[in-house]
Amino acid sequence: MADSNFIDYVKIxxxxxxxxxxxxxxxxAKGVPNGGPDGGDGGRGGDIVLSANPQLWTLLHLKYTKHxxxxxxxxxxxxxxxxxSGKDYIVEVPLGTVAxxxxxxxxxxxxxxxGEEYILVAGGRGGLGNDHFKNSINQAPEHAQPxxxxxxxxxxxxxxxLADVGLVGLPNAGKSTLLASVSAAKPAxxxxxxxxxxxxxxxVKYRDFQSFVIADIPGIIEGAHLGKGLGLRFLRHxxxxxxxxxxxxxxxxxxxxxxxxxxxxxxxxxxxxxQKKRVLGVSxxxxxxxxxxxxxxxxxxxxxxxxxxAVSGQGIxxxxxxxxKMLQDEK
Numbered sequence: 001m002a003d004s005n006f007i008d009y010v011k012i013x014x015x016x017x018x019x020x021x022x023x024x025x026x027x028x029a030k031g032v033p034n035g036g037p038d039g040g041d042g043g044r045g046g047d048i049v050l051s052a053n054p055q056l057w058t059l060l061h062l063k064y065t066k067h068x069x070x071x072x073x074x075x076x077x078x079x080x081x082x083x084x085s086g087k088d089y090i091v092e093v094p095l096g097t098v099a100x101x102x103x104x105x106x107x108x109x110x111x112x113x114x115g116e117e118y119i120l121v122a123g124g125r126g127g128l129g130n131d132h133f134k135n136s137i138n139q140a141p142e143h144a145q146p147x148x149x150x151x152x153x154x155x156x157x158x159x160x161x162l163a164d165v166g167l168v169g170l171p172n173a174g175k176s177t178l179l180a181s182v183s184a185a186k187p188a189x190x191x192x193x194x195x196x197x198x199x200x201x202x203x204v205k206y207r208d209f210q211s212f213v214i215a216d217i218p219g220i221i222e223g224a225h226l227g228k229g230l231g232l233r234f235l236r237h238x239x240x241x242x243x244x245x246x247x248x249x250x251x252x253x254x255x256x257x258x259x260x261x262x263x264x265x266x267x268x269x270x271x272x273x274x275q276k277k278r279v280l281g282v283s284x285x286x287x288x289x290x291x292x293x294x295x296x297x298x299x300x301x302x303x304x305x306x307x308x309x310a311v312s313g314q315g316i317x318x319x320x321x322x323x324x325k326m327l328q329d330e331k
Contacts, residue, residue: 007060008159008237011102013067017045017086019124019147020073022132026140027078037130037140040077042147045123046070046086052111056094057201059159070121073147076129086123096162096240102154112162120155124148158236163201163215165323166241168262173247174283174310176200179216181310182320206324215241238266238273242330243323247281250288250307255299277326278303281319285309 020042027035048070068091074083098110099120109118127145134141167175183202200216217237238244244266248258259280266273280301286309288296299305304322308315 007058007063008161010059010062010065010157012062012065012091012155012157013152014048014089014091014121014155015067015069015152016048016121016123016150017070017072018150019043019045019126020075020083020086021146022127022129022144023076023078024130024142024144025078026130037134038078038080039129039131039144040079040081040083041129041132042076042126042145043073043083043085044126045073045147045150046088047119047123048121049088049090050097050099050109050111050118050120051090051092052095052097052114052116053092054095054114056092059093059097059157062091062093062157070123072150073123073126076126076144080129080131083126085126088123091120091157093157094159096160098158098160100156100158102156108155121151121153124150160240161201161215161217161237162213162240164212164241164327165214165243165245166238167214167216167247168238168244168266169247170258170262173249175216175247178247178281178283178308178310179214181313182316183214204320206320210324212324212327214245236269239270242276243326244273244276244278245281245319245323246278246303247283249284250282250292250296251284255282255295256301259301277330279319279322279326280305282307283310285314286312
């Protein structure tokens with residue numbers, strides 16, 4: 001597949017800062033040759049912090065950033081002066097980003113709200129100065145703590161697109177055409193498979209100045225959960241959408257069979273996807289033949305069926321109404 005500016009998967013090596021050592025200094029001044037301990041504490045090491053930035057839409061800015069490193073804390077000083085803490089390294093990511101431990105695959109965190117932050121790798125604590133260790137028995141401790149060492153870890157960042165409605169269909173089902181007709185999005189449209197190579201988002205205007213967001217996911221083919229076609233690369237984006245709009249062309253050889261194939265691929269990827277609310281949109285009604293219309297009347301599935309044409313506008317209002325109603329029920 002051609003190179004793309006849409007990057008939704010990166011693996012980075014994170015190294016936090018070490019804590020600064022405490023000081024074993026003793027106070028000295030004219031007339032005070034044997035002052036007591038006054039060593040300050042070391043500064044803490046910097047953290048590696050994951051931060052949600054709503055202005056970002058992709059992980060492209062991290063594509064060539066394989067190593068991120070926070071600063072170490074500075075040593076403590078005399079007069080109980082603490083060392084300067086190491087500067088944190090902020091990893092900014094789009095909303096909907098999941099962080100995983102590269103070795104175990106375990107989810108560490110996921111950021112879905114603006115301004116949300118999470119410490120991926122904590123910096124080391126600074127060591128205590130010798131001032132902390134004086135007591136009635138030992139008035140002049142020469143001992144100070146070293147700072148805690150740094151931590152390092154490989155982290156996988158995965159972006160799952162945030163949208164209210166996800167479009168699900170085989171290549172050439174008309175998903176991009178629908179998105180272009182109901183929003184200001186301008187996805188690539190052509191009469192061949194996999195025109196859509198990256199997820200596209202469109203804001204759909206509804207009544208009374210309200211709106212919702214639709215995500216056009218690259219077409220699914222049989223075996224997508226095994227990596228065929230564009231495979232798993234984009235199936236995960238559907239996990240973020242509370243409503244799924246399945247799209248099957250009216251001139252499909254078997255609308256019900258095609259719909260069930262899409263369901264099977266989603267279930268094989270993640271069975272929980274079948275718990276989401278669904279609508280079946282029968283697209284391309286502007287080219288429907290009399291035979292197609294007869295077949296459509298006999299169609300029986302367990303979800304609302306909305307016939308529409310993104311070209312002529314037929315059924316678009318009904319489709320918006322159904323999606324909006326479902327979104328309100330979901331909320």
